[in-house]
Amino acid sequence: MRKTLALALLASLPGLASAAEIREYATRLDVDTGGAGRATSTLVIAGDPSETLVVPLAHGAWTNFRPSEATDGLRLEPPKEKATTIRVALPPTTSLASRLVFTFDVPQVFATAQDPAAGAKLTMPRESRILRYAFVNSQETPIKDFRMLVALPEGTRFQAIREQLPKQTKSEAEPRVRLGGEAGRQNALLRLANLGQGDDTSMQLEVVPNHRSPLWLVAGLILSVLYLIKFRDLVPASDGPAQPR
Amino acid sequence: MEKMTLSARPRDAQSVTERWMRYLGFPGGIALFLLVLYLPPGMGLSAAAQSGTACFLLALVWWVTEPFPTYVTSLVLMFLLLVTRTSAAKPIMDVLGMEVIWLNLLAFILAAMLVKTRLAKRMSLFLIVKFGRKASWALLAFVIIQLALAPLIPATAARCVMTLPLMIVVANIYGSTEAHPNSFGKNLFLLNLAGISVLSSISMTGSSANLIAVGFIQSMGGHRIYYMDWMRAGAPIAIVTMIIMWFLGRKVIFPIPHADQVPSVEGGLPLIEAQYAAMGRLSFQEKKALVIFTLVLFLWMTDIFHMRWFGVEISAPFAALLGAVIVLFPRWGVLQWQEADIPWHLLIFSAGAYAGGLALDDTGAAEWGVRMLFGGMNLKVIPFGAAFTIVMAVMMYSHLLTTSKTVRTIIMIPIIISMSKALGWDPVSLALPAALCIDWVVGLPISGKPNVILFSTNQYSVIDNFKYGMTTCTVGLVLLVLSAATWFHWLGITPSFWAMPK
Numbered sequence: 252m253r254k255t256l257a258l259a260l261l262a263s264l265p266g267l268a269s270a271a272e273i274r275e276y277a278t279r280l281d282v283d284t285g286g287a288g289r290a291t292s293t294l295v296i297a298g299d300p301s302e303t304l305v306v307p308l309a310h311g312a313w314t315n316f317r318p319s320e321a322t323d324g325l326r327l328e329p330p331k332e333k334a335t336t337i338r339v340a341l342p343p344t345t346s347l348a349s350r351l352v353f354t355f356d357v358p359q360v361f362a363t364a365q366d367p368a369a370g371a372k373l374t375m376p377r378e379s380r381i382l383r384y385a386f387v388n389s390q391e392t393p394i395k396d397f398r399m400l401v402a403l404p405e406g407t408r409f410q411a412i413r414e415q416l417p418k419q420t421k422s423e424a425e426p427r428v429r430l431g432g433e434a435g436r437q438n439a440l441l442r443l444a445n446l447g448q449g450d451d452t453s454m455q456l457e458v459v460p461n462h463r464s465p466l467w468l469v470a471g472l473i474l475s476v477l478y479l480i481k482f483r484d485l486v487p488a489s490d491g492p493a494q495p496r
Numbered sequence: 497m498e499k500m501t502l503s504a505r506p507r508d509a510q511s512v513t514e515r516w517m518r519y520l521g522f523p524g525g526i527a528l529f530l531l532v533l534y535l536p537p538g539m540g541l542s543a544a545a546q547s548g549t550a551c552f553l554l555a556l557v558w559w560v561t562e563p564f565p566t567y568v569t570s571l572v573l574m575f576l577l578l579v580t581r582t583s584a585a586k587p588i589m590d591v592l593g594m595e596v597i598w599l600n601l602l603a604f605i606l607a608a609m610l611v612k613t614r615l616a617k618r619m620s621l622f623l624i625v626k627f628g629r630k631a632s633w634a635l636l637a638f639v640i641i642q643l644a645l646a647p648l649i650p651a652t653a654a655r656c657v658m659t660l661p662l663m664i665v666v667a668n669i670y671g672s673t674e675a676h677p678n679s680f681g682k683n684l685f686l687l688n689l690a691g692i693s694v695l696s697s698i699s700m701t702g703s704s705a706n707l708i709a710v711g712f713i714q715s716m717g718g719h720r721i722y723y724m725d726w727m728r729a730g731a732p733i734a735i736v737t738m739i740i741m742w743f744l745g746r747k748v749i750f751p752i753p754h755a756d757q758v759p760s761v762e763g764g765l766p767l768i769e770a771q772y773a774a775m776g777r778l779s780f781q782e783k784k785a786l787v788i789f790t791l792v793l794f795l796w797m798t799d800i801f802h803m804r805w806f807g808v809e810i811s812a813p814f815a816a817l818l819g820a821v822i823v824l825f826p827r828w829g830v831l832q833w834q835e836a837d838i839p840w841h842l843l844i845f846s847a848g849a850y851a852g853g854l855a856l857d858d859t860g861a862a863e864w865g866v867r868m869l870f871g872g873m874n875l876k877v878i879p880f881g882a883a884f885t886i887v888m889a890v891m892m893y894s895h896l897l898t899t900s901k902t903v904r905t906i907i908m909i910p911i912i913i914s915m916s917k918a919l920g921w922d923p924v925s926l927a928l929p930a931a932l933c934i935d936w937v938v939g940l941p942i943s944g945k946p947n948v949i950l951f952s953t954n955q956y957s958v959i960d961n962f963k964y965g966m967t968t969c970t971v972g973l974v975l976l977v978l979s980a981a982t983w984f985h986w987l988g989i990t991p992s993f994w995a996m997p998k
Contacts, residue, residue: 408542409543410543411542411543411544411545411581411859412542412860426863430539430541430542430860431539432539432540437537438539459543463533463534467533467534468530468534471526471527475522475523475526478522479519479522479523482519482563483519485515485518485519486512486519487515
């Protein structure tokens with residue numbers, strides 16, 4: 252009984268339970284025409300002074316990891332090759348929220364249509380590419396606001412959003428993935444709030460070249476002209492009875 | 497009067513204008529399609545959303561101008577959705593299995609039962625003998641019927657199905673047939689369409705979309721809307737609109753000539769009274785039809801108790817399906833399959849319309865359109881009354897671009913709540929009045945399930961529907977704006993009409 256009481260008291264002491272949280276985890280991935288991407292992640296982290304956190308990386312397949320900005324006193328342990336997390340020690344002197352910015356490269360952002368085996372069908376057009384992205388909060392630190400923005404190279408656009416998870420709930424005003432753009436480049440923003448340990452979010456989009464086949468124009472014009480010629484009897488010169496069709 | 501056919505014969509163009517519309521509608525639809533397809537892409541719009549919008553607009557022009565019968569346009573639309581890569585084949589094909597399609601099919605079996613057993617004729621003759629000495633009173637009787645049914649049966653399609661046989665027979669009595677529709681028929685069917693839709697906004701349980709809106713207002717706006725809060729705001733507007741439309745329809749939109757003001761059956765009203773008297777007591781077949789219909793009606797009305805009673809919910813189509821099974825039962829039923837006049841062309845038309853509407857919703861085109869519309873207006877510099885008018889107008893007329901009240905609610909209400917907060921207005925001040933517009937889906941034959949069902953009677957054209965529907969929506973909008981300045985303000989829903997954003 253005494254032991255249970257002691258444990259309950261210990262658990263209720265504010266200093267002992269970790270209050271750390273990632274208030275904001277925003278990543279921007281700019282994709283170039285070759286399909287490679289450069290990502291910039293910005294984190295706003297709050298927690299106890301000197302507390303060490305393990306933060307999941309926003310992208311699994313990365314190279315060339317570089318810290319670019321951090322609040323004074325914040326220490327970042329550079330990740331080893333193929334690591335999926337980074338270790339961050341918060342500043343020892345302050346309990347205010349700290350900011351960390353780092354960049355990394357993603358060698359191949361898109362998957363392309365595979366040539367099918369002989370006799371099998373293609374499942375999407377050859378010029379289409381698939382953007383698949385998934386994030387799991389594998390660590391115990393909760394993430395209040397997670398955002399991942401993927402900006403397409405010029406000359407491409409999204410054909411369709413094929414998947415966006417988790418499904419939008421009735422209390423959420425925004426869809427999980429919102430398309431937007433800047434400076435002539437289309438982008439997709441994946442957003443999820445309050446990710447606890449084990450929560451995940453993902454999106455899958457089809458990317459296509461940004462041009463339409465002129466065949467539609469040709470077919471439309473031919474059909475219109477043919478109709479106007481062949482159906483002239485619909486509009487007789489005088490207001491006579493309707494013509495049978 | 498005993499025969500009700502809903503044939504697939506295309507309507508003949510009646511006037512020079514209509515014939516020109518048919519002639520130019522075909523290239524016009526294609527021109528609009530190409531224009532939207534080749535427009536520089538909107539950054540927030542996927543290629544599928546853009547092509548879906550192009551396909552839907554083409555179909556909309558063709559449905560209105562009718563260069564083809566409406567069901568052929570639907571087939572074209574379904575094909576275009578596939579080849580423009582707006583939708584995959586499966587979701588397009590699956591539309592034919594949707595609840596609304598099944599309900600249509602089963603509804604016509606039940607309607608055929610009422611017509612064959614002459615129960616519909618008996619009920620219609622009763623209605624005419626009691627209220628139908630003049631066309632205006634016959635029309636008003638239907639408004640009262642719809643008003644009485646609205647709180648009892650939340651499913652608008654079910655209400656439509658229930659009253660459809662009466663409408664067809666009464667229209668016949670006043671000389672309006674499928675082959676020769678007249679102004680009375682147009683008024684009758686379109687007034688009922690308005691009644692079925694608009695009167696659903698009387699109570700928050702009038703449709704499931706109303707309840708979704710109430711949920712949003714509570715979860716996102718932080719205000720709980722009680723049953724009476726909704727009713728105090730919604731009921732006066734819906735009822736006054738119906739009375740205005742009863743008057744406007746027969747006096748202004750489709751004036752009823754003097755000759756059509758009375759029953760046009762040879763022998764006049766005395767003959768109708770004699771026919772009603774000659775029908776005598778209810779026949780055994782009529783009693784059977786009455787029992788089957790009462791069973792279906794009972795299941796429609798008690799759907800909220802089904803889970804408690806049966807451990808399963810029997811939704812509106814399944815209640816109708818049970819009715820159809822009994823109706824078609826060998827020896828004990830009242831109909832044979834070949835006697836059920838199922839309008840397959842209507843089901844194809846509905847399927848195409850729903851495939852197009854779903855494509856707009858699924859690709860995000862509808863939501864993008866609404867956001868662009870609101871985003872393009874600077875509501876921060878105008879008083880509440882002006883912002884209210886704009887928001888209500890967008891909400892009211894946006895039903896033209898979607899076929900689902902639920903989807904429109906899910907898109908519009910959160911945007912309106914977020915916008916209210918950003919402008920510093922109480923979310924209820926814009927969201928509750930906007931929610932009152934959810935059920936006003938009367939502009940086009942594809943705007944809702946009752947629209948699809950009633951359009952199949954061939955008693956009015958797409959343009960007639962548009963004219964009547966837009967007038968109804970505009971009357972409702974004017975009443976909403978007037979209410980915002982007076983009634984809603986006194987109820988504490990809206991701030992001062994001239995208040996500026998904080």
